[in-house]
Amino acid sequence: MKYANIREEEIKIKVRDDFFSEYDYKILGNIDFCITPKNKNPKQTQLFDDINLLWAEAKTGDYDVIAMFAQLILTIGKAKTFDKTLPPAFLGAFDGKKIAFIPYNAVLNIFSLNDFNWNVTSSNQNTKEFAIIREHVQKSLDKNDYLYDFLKDEKELKFFIKNNLAKATESGKILINKNNFVPIYLRWVEQVKPYIDFNWEDGKKQNILDNSFFLADLFVDDKGTPVIEDDTPISENLFVVFRNGHYEIAKENLKSLFNATIPFKDKKPYEQFWKKYKRPPLEEFQNYILERKDLLVPQDIRERKGAFFTPRIWVELSQKYIAEVLGEDWQEEYYVWDCAAGTGNLLAGLTNKYHIFASTLDQSDVNAMHERIENGAILLHDYVFQFDFLNDEFLPKSKGGKLPDDLYNIITDEEKRKKLVVYINPPYAEAGNVKERIGTGKSKPKTSTDNKTYIKYKNILGKASKELFTQFLIRIYQEIPTCKIANFSTLKNLQSSNFLDFREVFRAKLEKIFEVPADSFDNVKGQFPIGFFFWNLEIKEKFNYIFSDLYERNGDFFKNKNIYSYDDIKGKINQWLNIYKIKKEKKFIGVLMGDAPDFQNNNVISIQNLEGTRHGIYFKINEDNLNISSIYYAVRKSINPTWYNDRDQFLFPNDGWKTDIEFQNDCLAFTLFSNNIQSQFGTNHWIPFTEAEVNARSKFESNFMTDFINGKVKIENQNVDLFSQKETLSEFETLKGLSTKLQFSEEAKLVFDAGRNLWKYYHTQEFPSFRGVDSNAVGRRGVYNVNASLYDIREHFQGRNEKGKMNNKSGDETYMKLIAELRSALKILAKKIEPKVYEYGFLKE
Template sequence: MDLTDFKKLSEEPLKSSVAKAFFENFDFSGDKIDFIITYNHKNKGKPLWVEPILWAEGKKGKSEIFKSLTQLILTIGKHKFYTHFPPPYLGAFDAFSFAFVPYYKLDFIFTRSDIDFSVTPSNQTSESFKHLLNEITPLLEKEVLIFDYEMQKQELKAFIKDNLLYSKRSKIPVDKNNFVHVYFKWVEHVKPSISIEWQQAKKQGILDADFYLADLLSESNETILESLNTILKVNHYKFNKKLNNFGAFNFDETSFNDKQQAHSNFWSIYERPPKREFWDYIIQRRDLLVSDDVRERKGAFFTPKIWVEKSQEYLAKILGQDYQDEYIIWDCAGGTGNLLSGLINKANLYLSTLDKSDVSIVKERIKNGAKLLENHVFQFDFLNDDFFSEKVPKSLQEILKDQEKLKKLIIYINPPYAEASTTATRHGTGNNKPEVATTTFYTKNKSELGSAGRELFAQFFMRIYKELNGVTLASFSTLKNLQGSNFKKFREVFKAEFKGGFMVPADSFDNVKGQFPIGFLVWNTKADLSFRNPKPKLRELKGNYRFSETTTLSPKKANSKYNSLQEFLPCNLDMINSYKNNTSAPKLTNSKGQNEILQQNPLKLQNRISLEVFDSFGGFLGTKNIVIDDENNKPIIHFLRPFYDKKTEPIAFLRMIGADFQNSIGCFLTLTLTPNDVNTALSTPITTQNIYPIFLYLTIRHCIKATWQNDRDQFYAPYNDAWQDDNEFKNNALAFMLFHTQNRISLNASKTYAKRVGINHFIPFSEQEVNAKERYTSHVLLDFLKGKTPKKESDNLFDDPKKEIKPLEFSENALSVFNAGKEIYRYYHAQDFTNHDYNANASLYDIKEFFQGRNAQGKLNPPIKAKDGYYKQLYANLQDALKDLAKDLQPKVYEYGFLRE
């Protein structure tokens, strides 16, 4: 193709034409990065590895090259492609020219905290885009090489030949940005050639990551850092370093099974060792080379620097600015020691870790300036070893033996979080991992740990509380110990005094997935918080009876927030606890006085703590009260159980699980139940007798969006039965769930089900309203909406039989939801069904499937995949109406006590 024809091409043909014209010796592809050039290395015709050569952004016509490069950098940052093996060059091109810039000139950007990589890279009007463009323009003006297709065609081809062809370049350097990617290549090509049975070795704590580090940190095939637990000695490895009875070290040895050929081929491509400036970072980040199962068990998760610094700020606030001099600090799940970074009094610091290789790494770091004493770093299995064994330094043992000295010891940790069962296990799609929980400490204390014993961090906490009582515990962890239902027995024993803390998004930690909070909480384990129960004053609020606050400290008005209930809630760090008391009393009648209610319902305290909240970048978001789940707060299932109905014919099923936000996705309406739903009691029938409470239950679970901040928040049974008199709340809830995405009622049954209702009873509009072409099979919901509700003598939920039958009344926002939904139903029934099966009884879910279709895996496509633009607009209108209705429902959820704050 003539290069002048590039001007006529749209973007995709232009990319292919540029690749063919200038990169014919390479492979071309494109995905999230527009234009990817790679080279396929082979050894004797066998593919060895694919090397990235160029990442570029392409635009049709004439474009601004610097803006294209800015978009490319934001794309790389957004998807974290910088953690992959990077190419030597980045580029940008259009129909007239091609620009190159060396990758290493720009890689510093990906470690900058002031660049927001979460934005849409192509949005050139965003503040982040403008900020980055301004930052890199001076550098690009100096470093970018731009070649004009017409005027510099030969120069462009010469540049590619001289700079991009592998044969023209030296070995690929390994640095802090690509050492993990190189490791995965090493695992693929070198690891199989090492004569070790890796599965058996892994059980002994011998990991391939240490062999890789021995290779990487070597020169002339000899490991430079002799202190590592595994070292390369020309043609064999020495590993499993052990101190013998004579004070010398013994090693196991192994060699290669292919005369070191794969090893030689691999390291002929990469340059080693890395620059000296990267060594400490690489060995400190050994955690990135460790598999997830090992990381979870050993706690090898690197605490980001931002949270290390923040946690140390809180220690200073809580314990005083001189805490490093006044306290001894022990990180008993230390890994490679990054949690202790920033602490300077090395005589007062101890670090222990389960992994011997981590000990070797930390001691190597000490040689390079890490502020620790060599004899204060030791291998110790915290959940299995004896505190007074020879493993523990004598100086630390003396502290552990002395109750007064324990008061000046801080256990400062980011412990392992592995658990014996996961969400997948509970959903029937995963397996238990019993070996995770089986430790010496668990075996001796499982009755006190209860189900919490499945989680290793809970075992850490409990051993510290029971055997090192008196220390200050300062730990990162999930908030399950405060709120999780599996931690009930744990909370009955663990009565430490909360001193302060904060919470952050879990995904701000490396290799942690999911939207949930990680907290840093400081506890005084010596305090005995046997909560007293002084007689409070009764206060009435809209039919609910609440009681004035009682705290173990008297909060000062200046340091408190004053809320609409005229109660003080703490917001300062040094507040121990605050309480708001609630009864579960029945509604008062004229014949009952307050004293009688008090006699019938002994007062119980509701416990909560206050955490400051930060986003991933350390920005302060406010303060969140965490309600500590205990026997006084009954889970929401206690609200639902009285309405179970197994006698009446089901008209659908409620699928349910858990009592917190993280499990709400598993709560929905359906016509079918899987065998797992039935076997694990994750469901209950919906009948004409329990429509209100079940729809109310689902609305409560879904009207407030799940976020990382509320992920572990629990739903509770209400304070009392006052909600039953709130018809607007009940009717709004009915409207909300009829049109919510968790209404999965569908006549298209799943392939495997244990129970099924074969009729859609939940059509909210008459045949006339939506111009249906046939009569419906069922009018149950229509009758319910008209007020024709079957009565049940034992229930006080429904209208008195003597009362006049009246249609349900809905709020303005609820009617907007009905109207928006009606338009979707009408549009469906107005379709031409000549080539499609018509379903007069179609549910909203069926209608969505009709317009949106399913993907190759059989999952319902999102609305954006619908080809009908008018349907997409109707569906968007419905979502907007649901959002407005949700705002009406949310305050009621808190008012009646389904959520507490």
């Protein structure tokens, strides 16, 4: 080991001096090893502020490489360092023995994940976040082999540093590449755009956005001079070009709408900005930047136009699936039309350019594809065209329309149409999402209801008509019959009850499907599946079921899954629950909050003291339906939601559960130790122990639950009619009559044991004051609450942050051990319940 038995700070100094002496070294926020170019002119410090060559993490000894990278990536993501300064060419990790490098762009997409928790402990290797980082880092190391031993690989390491870090700059300027063109754009919007004398609203009407001007700035030859008057465009296929110190609208049909030249309000900010960067971008990245121009569009516009980039891994897999259906030589026999092409990345990998057509809403995207054709993209210029699929008529160019005549002939010829594959990743936007409707009472304006296709087919599609992707599907189905459709979309069209009318109309054979995590697509939020579908419109059949292939985000196949439409089932779980509502005026012990019967709504399922104000199903619980409520709650909460079960529906069960007493009692045990009852909102009837069992310091206000468990509560007929009871319960009267004492499984007993230990520990705590029954004191740390619920106990030990949210952890190690044991026991019990959920038909396998 080269640097043995020395501290971390000393290792940094040694590595800097031994390997990076030709560069400058600095600390950047919480990144404590940052390498930048040597500044030979200290007076020009501003020029070098943005140039980073390496950000690295350092440790002592012989440390796990991936763990070091994980800590570095979490540090960068948490602080959003890339928003404050341009990212480096490489990330690094080193200790006393070795150093490793990965290109920054190898982990770039991690920083844009929507559900990534940047506050996880970097040393915890069991988190989802660590697994994501491990996958990206390992893949990069396997591909590039940038791992060097300081002693054994000293020459190779110095060669790597000299020949890779130095390439990130040229003549003191930052080179534009795939890592930094988006951050440069964001800075450009702030520092340059305000000084361009252009009417942005008028430009937007013609699809000329600020990114058109940014691309004009990128794709110039700056001649290596600081002046801008000699800058000339390297491409004329852009919407806007920069020439001799000013912007020009490049497209002939739009020139008359704007000034011949577009000047600056003040050109000094422009000149200062571009002094830092070498233009044009490196040649190997020019095609990539044009292909990913979607990243330079504001998020609201991307949603409205559906400009979501299809990851290359799923493009390749989708084409493999098409070949499995149509045969290996399908490209020679079939035609392809991507009618929502964007910049055409879905067509990458297709080789027969005489059979490929691409259209898109925005002319700027067409220009980008034309630019790519000039750089070798396998497409024909005349087969790439602007077309608004949801509005424009199917007319050939020879008759004043927009379709190439060859494509029009295919669409209108019955036999040729059978050989057409409409291959698309259509927009996902809908007229409004729940957040917007709750917040404003309105849907998104002009998102999916202001086009001709919506107006034409809304009456036959019902609620599904407001989804853009179904509008694409229905127009293809109705107006290009007998073709094939190969599309990406959510699974709503297969499973959602809102799409029942769509499934009645759209009758085609689903030949094949695979599913992938939605958040593997850029800027798609949430844990749900996106599927790739291959439809044969020649065969008319209503979708009911298919066997689907599932892939992890890295492209690995991991399981098959049955997908059902749920159209021909007996009913949903909420209909089953409704049978057992309280039929007459009786006091209740709590309220079950239900919601729509699928996994995506399970996060709101809870048992609480009173009805809330949120939209949902509120089901009052008493002794007659406590078991039913517990079954409903446990069935929905015992199975963890995943991206691939997100759309699965909870159903009206068969009768098997009625005679399975152990299953019923397991569900009750699960519910007793995972509910949200809080004693500050009323009497806590859910304490599953007697005072003596937990050494309480005074009598509980209610012993209902232990009486129920011991068979001291009379239970009436559970098949009851609906009854609305708004009265809350302050005291629960003792009920006369006996039922059977409950017997619990060994797994349930472990839960009770773990819970009992937790309650006992709470009642041993020292408190500044004693309050037996005082709702004003409940929830306050340091105040003893004899009626404490599980929620109250957690609140006592974990406390709340300044925003009022309960903390995830406690400083009390004994409590953390006890709560971990309870959670572990609950997981074991949940695993026992899970197969019964499928056996009794609450879920379909």
